[in-house]
Amino acid sequence: MKETNMTNAKISARAVQVYYGDNHAIKDVNVDIEDKTVTAFIGPSGCGKSTFLRTINRMNDTIDICRVEGDILIDGEDIYDAKVDPVQLRAKVGMVFQKPNPFPKSIYDNVAYGPKIHGLARNKAELDQIVESSLRKAALWNEAKDRLNAPGTGLSGGQQQRLCIARAIATSPEVLLMDEPCSALDPIATAQVEELIDELRQSFSVVIVTHSMQQAARVSQKTAFFHLGNLVEFGETDKIFTNPEDPRTESYISGRIG
Amino acid sequence: MTDTPKTSLLTVDARTRKRNAAEKRFKAYGIVAIAIGLLFLVVLLTSILRSGLPAFTTTVVALEATITQEDVDAAEGQLLKTAAYEALLVAKVNEFLVERGSTIEVDEDFITDRLVPKTGATIREFYKENPDQIGQTVTFDLPASTRISRYFEGDLLREDVTDSRFLEVADLDVVDVMIDAGLITTAFDWNFITGTDTAVDNPGGAGIGASVIGSFFMMIVVLLLALPIGVAASIYLEEFAPKNRLTDLIEVNISNLAAVPSIVFGILGLAVFIQFAHLPQSAPLVGGLVLTLMTLPTIIISTRASLKSVPPSIRDAALGVGASKMQAVFHHVLPLAMPGILTGTIIGLAQALGETAPLLLIGMVGYVAREYPDGIISGFVDSNSAMPAQIYTWAARADTGFYEKAWGGIIVLLVFLLTMNLIAILLRRRFERRW
Amino acid sequence: MPILTLLIALAVIAVVGFVLGRRRALASASGDSRKLHSLPSYYGYNAALTGLVPALLVLAVWSVAQPMVLENRAQSLITQEVADDGAMNLIMADVRRLADGLSTAVAQGALAPGEAATLTTDSTDVRAILADVGVALGSDVGPDTLQAAQAYRAGALSGALWKSALVLLIAIAGTAFALMKTNAAFRARNTVERGVMAVLIAAASIAILTTIGIVLSLIFNTVEFFKMYPAADFFFGTVWQPSFSGRGGASELGLLPLLWGTLYISFVALLVAVPIGLFAAIYLSEYAGPRVRAFAKPLLEVLAGIPTIVYGLFALLIVGPMLKDVFGADGALGVAWMTGDRAVITAGLVMGIMLIPFVSSLSDDIINAVPQAMRDGSLGLGATPSETIRQVVLPAALPGIVGAILLAASRAIGETMIVVLGAGAAGRLDLNPFEAMTTVTAKIVSQLTGDSDFSSPEALVAFALGMSLFVITLGLNVFALYIVRKYREQYE
Known part of the structure; x- marks a missing residue:
């Protein structure tokens, strides 16, 4: 345990196994994810990258047949410890989903939802402040400031996804998990979100699952390649894309598998 | 914003504790709601069983009699023939009492009015049909009076009995002796299953049989009309109808008809079938027509769902080998959808079987179920009642003795409904297909 | 002819039509069903349905219309003072029961067929005759009522006869017409399918007919009610x-x-x-x-x-x-x-x-x-x-x-x-x-x-x-x- 803290790791996974019923979805994954970096998980469909991402904030708890073994430590604390309340964990580890999923409420209420339930604001002024700064960080403030009371579902796809990012960062998490955040967006919206991810790196540790290798190359500093539930290779993004060690990584990158 | 102190995940803060408590409370509301719902169900079912099962049993008194040809001739010569036969039982009862060491002596009134009232006809009938039994010792199982059967079952206590025309306190001593000797027993009341409705002062003799037949003929009408019409309408709407104003109107119409109160269908039946078309009142045919109109929307909705669940690839395959659209539907889609259609139809029939309100308006009230129909045509057009309407009639009568019959009728009705639903479930299990 | 017999007769005509149609089609293709436009059974269905459907329609319309026509005719024979529609309804119910009673009496032999049509209230106690055959009448029979009932009964008898004749004629004519048209080139399937489609549409329209029926039966009687009782008192009355x-x-x-x-x-x-x-x-x-x-x-x-x-x-x-x-x-x-x-x-x-x-x-x-x-x-x-x-x-x-x-x-x-x-x-x-x-x-x-x-x-x-x-x-x-x-x- 000690040695994991010696590195600059925000999140450390040790011997993680995930089962869906009888299906062994994640096999013995060990990985250290650093603070204030963007880490990309890549791999073919069904390789377990999204599953692994969801174990980091225990979203898998909502699925009855899912079972997790091994340790996942955030700042040295095991998040699967019986004493840990997933509610508190998820406030610390935010998540953005594949499809933009704004609540059927106003833009303001969407962003204020997290701070309200976690009691982060003492009064209305503070709440306004949190909403404004989150929207600013998500690069949505200029577009949304005049229509904060309009429903979040009325925004365009790209705006909706940035709203979801603003919603996630409003609870001031330490880690931000993104599950293919651009897969439902057009290229222009994708570019905006990617730009945003790069900025978010200043304040958070960002983990992003992506199908697009180009996207991984553009936004991440570290890349992990998953294949059939195994973590095949993990390292600097440049190295993975230019000089992978494992033949499977190379075949995937050059388009022979996946 | 990020100035909140760094907290450990391993300690649960006060706010989270409060939120978790709220979570537990909320979950508990859900469990309580379900528990209340299930409690209601249990209370309902136990009330039905507790109040209804006695309707299926009757208290019988086994009385011996040795009646000779002279007795018969004497009785036939009297004005009140049946009462004369009852009087013939007195001697045997007194003989029996002496045998058991009792000093009481009973009179004719005890037998004819208070112990086994109105049974003279049964005895007379017996000897008419079995003249060879005259002179032999015969044991008659005779239905006990309401009060004595309540006393036997423990519902009526000796302390509560006051002398009346129906029962005297002294009678109970005789009854006790008879109970000790095993002469008074409980037997299954076949008359309740096979009998017909009775006059308002005779709850003991009332049976549900005639109205079961009435319900049966109604269900035949509903099945013969609602199934073909419902399937034809669904096929048109689901497979052929162009998207236009008219079909839109039909669709809205059907979903609204499904939610129209059943009593309105009763008004329709009264105005159209009886006042306008002069069909016979209280006839299962008319009841069936009304229930058909009422069940059609349900059957159409479920039939369309089963047609929709047949994948389009089946239709394409049939059209691809040169079948006409009509052939594709009738040869391929319809047979595949049939189990679902039948399930929906049975459930619709079950719904119709339990419906009461519209039947009351077209005159299918209980007291018309006095006799069985003579034949098939008569079964459709002669006045009859139906199970739920018969139950209503009993429940609305002043004599509380009918309440037990009403509950018993409910058990019979529920047994039919349960059977139909079980058939539907089995059909679904047996033929369910996942695409 | 009782309705059941009539229906059986129609069914027989339909079956015969089916067999003949099928045979005729095959014959016109000299026994080789591949030369036919449609499958042989479609020619059979065509022949059966062309006779059956119009016959059934006429039967249904006639059955609904006949009582109404007879009722009107019988009503015109009632000369006594009638207070309102309600009283008239009661009288007509008596008329119908009396007409039925006469038929029962004839069927049981208590009256000769001719007698039932001619007897008058002066010479006979109609109520007593009917009571003998188990038909109980509420009151003594007036001359008007008896006359109306006799007219009603006569109309019903001849109507039933004409109805059976017409329905059978239509069934036979329809089947014959379809048989005449049957030959190898006739598009039997398309014709049958058009017919089936019409049946499907008719079934779907029943939902609308039901709604119309509900609305009409409510409106007519409600209007009738408001003629006797002020609408405002109904809608705003508190008692x-x-x-x-x-x-x-x-x-x-x-x-x-x-x-x-x-x-x-x-x-x-x-x-x-x-x-x-x-x-x-x-x-x-x-x-x-x-x-x-x-x-x-x-x-x-x-x-x-x-x-x-x-x-x-x-x-x-x-x-x-x-x-x-x-x-x-x-x-x-x-x-x-x-x-x-x-x-x-x-x-x-x-x-x-x-x-x-x-x-x-x-x-x-x-x-x-x-x-x-x-x-x-x-x-x-x-x-x-x-x-x-x-x-x-x-x-x-x-x-x-x-x-x-x-x-x-x-x-x-x-x-x-x-x-x-x-x-x-x-x-x-x-x-x-x-x-x-x-x-x-x-x-x-x-x-x-x-x-x-x-x-x-x-x-x-x-x-x-x-x-x-x-x-x-x-x-x-x-x-x-x-x-x-x-x-x-x-x-x-």
Whole structure:
């Protein structure tokens, strides 16, 4: 345990196994994810990258047949410890989903939802402040400031996804998990979100699952390649894309598998 | 914003504790709601069983009699023939009492009015049909009076009995002796299953049989009309109808008809079938027509769902080998959808079987179920009642003795409904297909 | 010819038509079915249906029209003073019964066929003759009535004869016509399919005919009622007191007390059903594991499958006395609020139980339609499941749930048996839920099942009540179905 803290790791996974019923979805994954970096998980469909991402904030708890073994430590604390309340964990580890999923409420209420339930604001002024700064960080403030009371579902796809990012960062998490955040967006919206991810790196540790290798190359500093539930290779993004060690990584990158 | 102190995940803060408590409370509301719902169900079912099962049993008194040809001739010569036969039982009862060491002596009134009232006809009938039994010792199982059967079952206590025309306190001593000797027993009341409705002062003799037949003929009408019409309408709407104003109107119409109160269908039946078309009142045919109109929307909705669940690839395959659209539907889609259609139809029939309100308006009230129909045509057009309407009639009568019959009728009705639903479930299990 | 024989004859013609059509088609292709345009059996169906369908249509139209024509003709023979339509209806009922009676007498041999048509009231005691053959008449037969009945009977006899002849003729002619057209090139399948299509469309139109039938039967009788009783007094009257004598004219038939009772009982019912049903649905869809769900959901739905008469009896004999034991004079609380078993609360509580599964299964569907992404979004932010349900799922499902509650309300308003047995018989404008009140549906039943004749205002008021009930529930249903449909489209 000690040695994991010696590195600059925000999140450390040790011997993680995930089962869906009888299906062994994640096999013995060990990985250290650093603070204030963007880490990309890549791999073919069904390789377990999204599953692994969801174990980091225990979203898998909502699925009855899912079972997790091994340790996942955030700042040295095991998040699967019986004493840990997933509610508190998820406030610390935010998540953005594949499809933009704004609540059927106003833009303001969407962003204020997290701070309200976690009691982060003492009064209305503070709440306004949190909403404004989150929207600013998500690069949505200029577009949304005049229509904060309009429903979040009325925004365009790209705006909706940035709203979801603003919603996630409003609870001031330490880690931000993104599950293919651009897969439902057009290229222009994708570019905006990617730009945003790069900025978010200043304040958070960002983990992003992506199908697009180009996207991984553009936004991440570290890349992990998953294949059939195994973590095949993990390292600097440049190295993975230019000089992978494992033949499977190379075949995937050059388009022979996946 | 990020100035909140760094907290450990391993300690649960006060706010989270409060939120978790709220979570537990909320979950508990859900469990309580379900528990209340299930409690209601249990209370309902136990009330039905507790109040209804006695309707299926009757208290019988086994009385011996040795009646000779002279007795018969004497009785036939009297004005009140049946009462004369009852009087013939007195001697045997007194003989029996002496045998058991009792000093009481009973009179004719005890037998004819208070112990086994109105049974003279049964005895007379017996000897008419079995003249060879005259002179032999015969044991008659005779239905006990309401009060004595309540006393036997423990519902009526000796302390509560006051002398009346129906029962005297002294009678109970005789009854006790008879109970000790095993002469008074409980037997299954076949008359309740096979009998017909009775006059308002005779709850003991009332049976549900005639109205079961009435319900049966109604269900035949509903099945013969609602199934073909419902399937034809669904096929048109689901497979052929162009998207236009008219079909839109039909669709809205059907979903609204499904939610129209059943009593309105009763008004329709009264105005159209009886006042306008002069069909016979209280006839299962008319009841069936009304229930058909009422069940059609349900059957159409479920039939369309089963047609929709047949994948389009089946239709394409049939059209691809040169079948006409009509052939594709009738040869391929319809047979595949049939189990679902039948399930929906049975459930619709079950719904119709339990419906009461519209039947009351077209005159299918209980007291018309006095006799069985003579034949098939008569079964459709002669006045009859139906199970739920018969139950209503009993429940609305002043004599509380009918309440037990009403509950018993409910058990019979529920047994039919349960059977139909079980058939539907089995059909679904047996033929369910996942695409 | 009795109707059954006629139908059998038609069936025989159809079968013969089928066989001949098929054979003729095959013959025209010299036995080689490949040369035919359609399969051989289509030619058979064509021949059978071309005869059968028009014949059946004529039969149906004639059967409906004949009594009306005869009735008119018989009515014109009645010369005595007739007070109004109601009295005329009674006389016509006598005429019909008399006509039937004469036929029975002839059938049993009590009268010779010729005698039945010519006998007069001067020479014979018709009532006595009919009583002998088991037909009981309420009063002595007047000369007009007898004449009308004889005309009615004669018309019915000759009408039946003509009907059979015409129907058989059409069936045979249709079949013959189809047979004539049958040859190898005839597009039999297309013709048959067009016919089948027409049948399908006719079946689908029955739904519309039903609605038209409902609306017409309500409107005609309601208009009739308003001719005898002022509409304003009906809609705004605060007293419901029909006179029992029938046409005494002293009846006060105000809708408001009945409407109030209906709405009050429905409100109590929803007060029971909505919280229980909604929380049950939330628990089943959001918390319960598959095993609990598989066990609890069907059991709750059993409540929905129980006929309303059972609930009515339950209200009258179990719940009413039980409530009285608590709230009545010698009750557990010693408050003496409740004086009888029947009360708003009795009917409302039981109706609420009946509606629990209705609310819960509709809400369950609607809550399940809220996309999982919505829940994930909320849970991913660290919300507890209950926060997610209250602040995200329920607001998202709100329109659908409102629609479900409106549907439940419409069902409560239209429910009959529970209130007939459990609510009471007196119309009352009162706030006390332990008081007996009555409802629109209960009064429809009591006004139409009593002895008052169908043309008195006391009976016709039931149609005006039915009209009000129909309009209210239809409005609620249309609105609720619209909301639910819009809601579903939002997530599709």
